[in-house]
Amino acid sequence: MVLPATARTLRLQPQDDVAIVVTDLPAGTPVDADGRAVPLRADVPRGHKVALRAVRRGAPVLRYGQIIGFAAVDIEPGDHVHLHNLEYREIERDCEFSVDARPTELLPESERATFQGYVRADGTVGTRNYLGILTSVNCSATAAKQIAARLRHSGILDDYPHIDGVVALTHGQGCGLAADGEGIEVLRRVMRGYLTHPNFAGFLLLGLGCEDNQVRALTDGLPLRADLPVFASTIQELGGTRKTVAAGVERLTDMLPEADRARRTTVPASALILGTNCGGSDSASGVTANPALGNAVDRLVRHGGTGVVGETPEIYGTEQLLVRRAVTREVGEKLLERIAWWREYTAKNGGSMDNNPSPGNKAGGLTTILEKSLGAVAKGGTTALTDVVDYAAPVTAKGFVFMDTPGYDPVSVTGIVAGGAQVVCFTTGRGSAFGCAPVPSLKIATNTPLFAHMTEDMDINAGGIVDGTSTVEETGRAIFERVLAVASGEPTKSESMEYGEEEFVPWHIGTVM
Template sequence: MAADRLLVLRPDDDVAIATADLPAGTRLTVGDRTLVLPGDVPRSHKLALRAVPAGGVVHKYGQSIGRATADIAPGDHVHTHNLGMDDTVRAHEFGTVHATLPPAPVGRTFDGYRRADGRAGTRNYVAIVTSVNCSASTAKMIADQFRGPAALAAYPHVDGVIALTHGSGCGLVPGSEGANALVRTLRGYARHPNVGGVLVLGLGCEMVPVQSLVDGLDLPSDTLVHTLTIQDTGGVRATVREGVAQIMAMLPVLDERRREPIPISELVLGLNCGGSDGYSGITANPALGRASDLLVAAGGTSVLAETPEVFGAEHLLTRRAVSEQVGRKLLDRLDWWQGYAAAGGGTLDNNPSPGNKAGGLTTILEKSLGAVAKGGQADLSAVVEYAEPITSRGLVFMDTPGYDPVSVTGIVAGGATVVCFTTGRGSVFGCRPAPSIKLATNTEMFERMSDDMDVNCGRIVDGTATLEQVGDEIFERIIAVASGQETVSEGLDLGQEEFVPWQLGTVT
């Protein structure tokens, strides 16, 4: 409900969201009440609609976002100075909520690349997959030979050559959680449907050997694969020359591939947010949730992630789980995260970040309630580990950190072929080989950073478009981008450095 420069999300909410900077002394009318603000309230921040005593629960979205740490009066700015964590244990139900999704679009297709294993890609890349950080510089030297508008002019159906470098690959304990996560990630990119050719590059003495990344891996039979180690090839210069030659041999073959109509049910959509603000859970995230529901209704797959950023809202997801087993797997991962955070000297309510707080988010509960909106209303069909192959249709949850590059790297390793990324503060994230569609939560940031954003979801707050209209627009943009339309991050050649596998576990 819009009410005189405020948004009231639920009738019983204790707070509203300011849609403009409100100076002290501002008079606001909400229903039959008049509020006079005792202090300034910045745009996208919260102000109290009613009195809440110290220790009382503060509600937004119809849910608890924390407890008052001081008495809150009507009109007060509600933020870190008077709102803290609510540690009340939440009740978890399983499979008790099943929403009716929007009508599935009939017969919709996108123009994609059909791979030999039956999966569908949205791009056609050559990926240099590095087994160890020691080969990172060499991989970049090879990829740099194919950068720039003229480098691949003779191969218009090849989207690029990317070096996927990272900071690990040696000093790991074989078979450990950290080693397994890295190997899953590297293998996931090697077999990704957006990758037509792979050069696996290592040093030669690392703990994750080059050949181990392709031996036994069920690669599509049309994936072109070469392997190199710097030590066996004769050093960096010789390896660069050989790597360039091997990729040059791949390019004519890959350039012969053509897009063809493929049902949208074969799209795998990654959902992520970064640099969130007080509008994220009101505009971009629920609009993306509608687009996700449209895709799921058509038989496609959407992947929600960022486990620390569903903490406090997980009860809303377990209610939508297709089985108790699926719901409990999500709770098990949250239990793991609480131990992981404690071992590092923190807690999950250390989130939000300073930028999130500047944008109006106060507690992890508030942030999580807005973040889960990206997953729409669909049933939760599966919960998978970091970078695990995604084989279920519908809405899937992947266990990832909240740190954007690490989270999206896992989602793409699992098979996401398009990513939608919402931001309120202005993240400049890009992602390759999966195109990343940037969704701005507010018009002010969209206009200030228009070269970095694809869709302005702030129109929902401005009153110039409905949530359903923007959600439908995002859905159409997903299909267009999957069919080859360039995103702004692709136009800026972003997405290579954002390959960041999750490093966890013992390094010796």
């Protein structure tokens, strides 16, 4: 899709009742509606919707060829369609399992892409080479941060150019919850995912000592790599905070020489697990960055790799489209089970699935969760859905995989990284500030004004799709090639800004007692 430079609006499907305006338009501006000029009846901001035909009160309103909401009042051609006249309602969705699932045509081995990665002892491949400090409980967070700061400020890392740094992964959980059950299991699943992540060359696992989430319980039975040194202890064992910081610095310093021996080698793109996420979305997200990222995911899948989509509340209302692509009925039913869990979860807490669009999303032109989801699901491309996994569970299937995560960006990406993703692509229309150390995160702007305004934070501009200077396919190819470059060591904007530590946020679903 290339939008003509003279176009004022973008209509995605012939049956759509609305189009998106591509620049701020004042009242009275004529827009094309089925071959006739219709004057705008109000000012319409960039990215917002204008009605192209009359829609009676209570009737569905279509965008993407799908229902995005219902007319709260009579809507006339030329009306600004937004929160004042479009409302959410639950709709019945017929689920046909696997009817659109097609086998992926993999490229011949000789044509598949490669990148420069760190091959670990267990055969997994890293895109970065970090030492990590992982806390079992909030009580050890301060000591962990002090250890990381001491190493960074000492200058010793300058002597080890093949180490990307030291990252302290702290959080606010680990105690005051049941010693077994879903809450602590989710936390431990995240921590085990990071402990086995190929972007790490060594770990300090640090607890307080008396917490529910015991350090020893995290490593018991966990198959750690032969080339991954892990020092596990607690502040109480080591004799207090100062002694813990000194011991932590000493242990990590001892790991530096061996970690620095790691070297990048040529590996196939099939070793990549690409995590995807969208945050600060706007109306262009489903037109530019998300479909282009989906195109990049399709490319990676054809090269034998894996693309992961999460944010279950942000695909709500499109699950019937995904189950059509499920390779088996079982995979499709796993997705529907997670949707049912979320409906119960939100209702139990006095919420609604339509509470998802944020104020920023709405300011950017989005209205209901149905509209937001139709844009968000485009990140998954067009290939078959090969698996649905729980939050932070290991991603083992090749192809397009869905992970059950919340829509909150740091929590979502923390789970996807725990699942094994070594690169993340993050689309944004409003300008999200995000990183996810130890994994590089590429930021993709949905529109050119954002890319120009926050150029130091954005890696790729997908706005050319609407500007008329690029296509979804061309931008998708550019994203895919950039993913390979970043996997090979090219730094991202979020890495240069030192984002990533504070964005480690395991999902907290357990009861706090």
